Amino acid sequence: MSTRNDQPASGAQGVVLVTGAAGFIGSHVSAALLRGGHCVVGVDNFDPFYPRDIKQRNLRRIEIQASGGRSTQGSFEFIEGDITDEQSLIAAREGRPLDGVIHLAARAGVRPSIDDPVGYAHANVTATACVLQAATKLKARRVVIASSSSVYGDNTKAPFREDADVSEPISPYAATKRACELMGYTHWHLTKMPTAMLRFFTVYGPGQRPDLAISQFMRKAMNNEEITLFGDLSTSRDYTYIDDIVAGVIAAYQRIDRFGYRVWNLGNSSPVTLGRLIESIGTVAGRALRTRNLPGRPGDVQHTYASLDRAKQELGYTPSVEFLKGLQMQWEDLRSQQG
Ligand SMILES: NC(=O)c1ccc[n+]([C@@H]2O[C@H](COP(=O)([O-])OP(=O)(O)OC[C@H]3O[C@@H](n4cnc5c(N)ncnc54)[C@H](O)[C@@H]3O)[C@@H](O)[C@H]2O)c1
Incomplete structure (x- = not known):
């Protein structure tokens, strides 16, 4: 399927190829x-990790921007294709000059990667090699790649700084993300194409992946179902609101040419414990949640906590969405879908 809302015009800022656009x-x-x-060309293969209709709803959000009054110069084209097939990527350009690539497609999720390390290596590492090769062939001017806070593993001193030792990832997913960072470095070394690696810290907000805790807990809260909690209530995550992440991605895209190869944390630097998360979702839901506790599961780190010194100084990145406010927006979005 290819959805064309508009022929990509020669927008002042060039065509950006976004993988994982759905x-x-x-x-x-x-x-x-x-x-x-x-002008954005989005590629996605609707990987079955979660339902296609959720991704189609995501695409509608983009299409509204492309056809609505707020976007005056941009245009959007969507290509359904697998990024491990080079033709999908080459087709995305169709002879037009490419400004850059923002590579977000991946198999995400820590726990499922333990059962399918081979699938994760293919979807993340092989795919990233394909994207980097295509970026070279298509003469992209820059590339921005999604990494993850999971690369810090369980032994990093908090808050996690980008120059910390990241040689001990504790899940196949984290290992694939670290491998992508190393491939990004090699790509920059060989081509001198500016290459940014962004370590996202658990992202939440409207449209959050359905496998992630906030999304799961909210759906259960809406149906008054019992929520299973894994691990100690003192485990914590540095939840980061989607609009803050987006601002960081765009800043990295705009500034990476000053740095060559660079890794940046995009987090909130304000970890929330599992206990506080449950209380906070109860607050937005207007009721106490029913929970039961089970032991922690292998592959899950105890804590995540971003140092933002580098991202603040070099990207002007300053996350601003307060946790309860962000939760409220995700809750409203979920409610609008359900009813
Ligand atoms: N959401 C988070 O909290 C978080 C945290 C850290 C890192 N990340 C990283 O950020 C990126 C985006 O995450 P997300 O939460 O939006 O995940 P997502 O699953 O919602 O989006 C990834 C998209 O990539 C697509 N995709 C997968 N394999 C593909 C292939 N071979 N060809 C084409 N498309 C393919 C999927 O269909 C999906 O739509 C991923 O690289 C993920 O590892 C996310």
Whole structure:
């Protein structure tokens, strides 16, 4: 399927290829690029990790930006294709000059990667090699790639700094993300194409992936179902609102040419314990949640906590969405879908 809302015009800021455009973060990033006047070509294969209709809803969010009054210069084209097939990527350009690539497609999720390390290596590492090779052939001017806070493993001193030792990832997913960072470095070394690696810290907000805790807990809260909690209530995550992440991705895209190869944390630097998360979702739901506790599961780290010194100084990245407010927006979005 190829959805064309508009022929990509020669927008002032060039064509940006976004992989994983139908996903949670990719759809928000694409919409923001359109608002900024970019022409976006999105590629996604509707990987069955979660239902296609959720991804189609994400695409509608982009299409509204492309056809709505707020986007005056940008245009959006969607190509259904697998990025491990080079032709999908080459087709995305169709002879037009490519400004850059924002590579967000991946198999995400820590726990499922333990059962399918081979699938994760293919979807993440092989796919990233394909994207980097295509970026070279298509003469992209820059590339921005999604990494993950999971690369810090369980032994990193908090808050996690980008120059910490990341040689001990504790899940196949984290290991694939670290491998992608290393491939990004090699790509920059060989081609001198500016290459940014972004370590996202658990992203939430409207459209959040359905496998992630906030999304799951909210759906259960809506149906007054019992929520299973794994691990100690003191485990914590540095939840980061989607609009803050999008601002960081766009800043990295705009500034990476000053740095060559660079890794940036995009987090909130304000970890929330599992106990506080449950209380906070109870607050937005207007009722106490029913929970039961089970032991922690292998592959899950105890804590995540971003140092933002580098991202603040070099990207001007300053996350601003307060946790309860962000939860409220995700809750409202979920309610609008359900009813
Ligand atoms: N959401 C988070 O909290 C978080 C945290 C850290 C890192 N990340 C990373 O950010 C990126 C985006 O995450 P997300 O939460 O939006 O995930 P997502 O699953 O919603 O989006 C990823 C998209 O990539 C697509 N895709 C997968 N394999 C593909 C292939 N071979 N060809 C084409 N498309 C393919 C999927 O269909 C999906 O739509 C991923 O790289 C993920 O690892 C996310």
